[in-house]
Amino acid sequence: MRLQVSELANLCSVNKETIRYYEKENLIPEPSRNQSGYRMYEESTVKRVKFIKRMQELGFSLREVHKLLGVVDHDDVRCKDMYDFVSEKEKEIEKKINDLERMKDVLIDLKGRCPSTKDLHECPIIETLIVD
Amino acid sequence: MRLQVSELANLCSVNKETIRYYEKENLIPEPSRNQSGYRMYEESTVKRVKFIKRMQELGFSLREVHKLLGVVDHDDVRCKDMYDFVSEKEKEIEKKINDLERMKDVLIDLKGRCPSTKDLHECPIIETLIVD
DNA sequence: CTTGACCCTGTACCATGGTACAGGGTTTAT
DNA sequence: ATAAACCCTGTACCATGGTACAGGGTCAAG
Incomplete structure (x- = not known):
């Protein structure tokens, strides 16, 4: 079961513009699209967005969270x-x-x-x- | 011994514009002035500014720090x-x-x-x- | 008596992390 | 077949917490 942007946003208690913003900033992967070009998210994205929010509240900047997510994303550049x-x-x-x-x-x-x-x-x- | 704005700023590791900004936002009391109109700070202001900075790093907004400083300032309005x-x-x-x-x-x-x-x-x- | 290092006020600008349209397409319910 | 409720892109705008001039005064050292 995949989620539309508003569903994701609601589940994470952020608004949909924030989701798009995180995408632009490469904090969440580009989601797949349905036939109409709508973003369709995997359920795992919920936890990822919640993680980003909480890390921010703990005092990490989005740049720092991005760096740390390099581990999750198996990204050698960010893991350096x-x-x-x-x-x-x-x-x-x-x-x-x-x-x-x-x-x-x-x-x-x-x-x-x-x-x-x-x-x-x-x-x-x-x-x-x-x-x- | 009173401090000029740059001395205070240096002791607190912030820059002088930040000191003026804090004054404008009522986070530090208006200092006295010398004959030339220069701000002259009490030494206690050093600790106050350091406190503000650290509270911020701990996740408090300047508005929240201001509220809390109501206790230090014996301000009944902020203490409500x-x-x-x-x-x-x-x-x-x-x-x-x-x-x-x-x-x-x-x-x-x-x-x-x-x-x-x-x-x-x-x-x-x-x-x-x-x-x- | 001027040069450099201070200070003043005021206003403009900046980064971060969003938030809110405008102008347009899609889908579902009636 | 049309309104409501979604979605899209792009761009403008916002709050917070500063930061950086511009234009001008002050003061101590040489």
Whole structure:
């Protein structure tokens, strides 16, 4: 069972222009077309689009996601220097997890101080993330 | 000891236009001026700008950082609904940390498969993040 | 007393990641 | 056989978060 562009877009919670945009940017493969020239997608594209969206939310740019998808697509060009690329990203993620943990603790602290304006204002937000 | 705009920018690794931009967007308070009308910043602004940059890298928009800074600025308007705002953000961060952990594991797996093209191509990237 | 390195305001421009038509064809339901 | 609901391509436009002048003032060093 193949999907038309609107069906795909709905399943991925993006709109159809975004699907076309991803195609133009080579983030998803060119789909086959039916007799009328309509794009017909494989079901696997749903997961691929969701993956792209989530990676973006995690802080990867579309260019970076494209690079990483080189592995999925068995593309030797994009797989070149993959080790270095991945090592770099891994380090960034590590640091990010660390800071997000700290930020989470601040937010929990902050919540505990609400709604008392007085307590709230004493919450050390900046200091938790930035040290001298 | 007060800082001129370029000094502040250098200490924060941003450029001076960004500082002016943040001022326009009310992310940093209007600095005092010297006799020539030059902006003179308190040293505490360094940490504030660094905080803004890092929060952005962690996935917060400047509007969200602005809201959060309401606590630091003792601003009752921005502190309204702070509990709900923070609860929402906390949930997002939680999910993000989770997915980043998973992504980190994928990247480590991926690294271990390099440079063998054959092994590399078998790495399940999308599946680790997106389930049916 | 001028050259270089600062600063000012204002406005234009840029990249990223979309979003929204316009102008036209197809397909299904009535 | 015609309206509604799809699809197509192409191009314009949008928000966010800056970045880069232009045109002009200030100040310290030689």
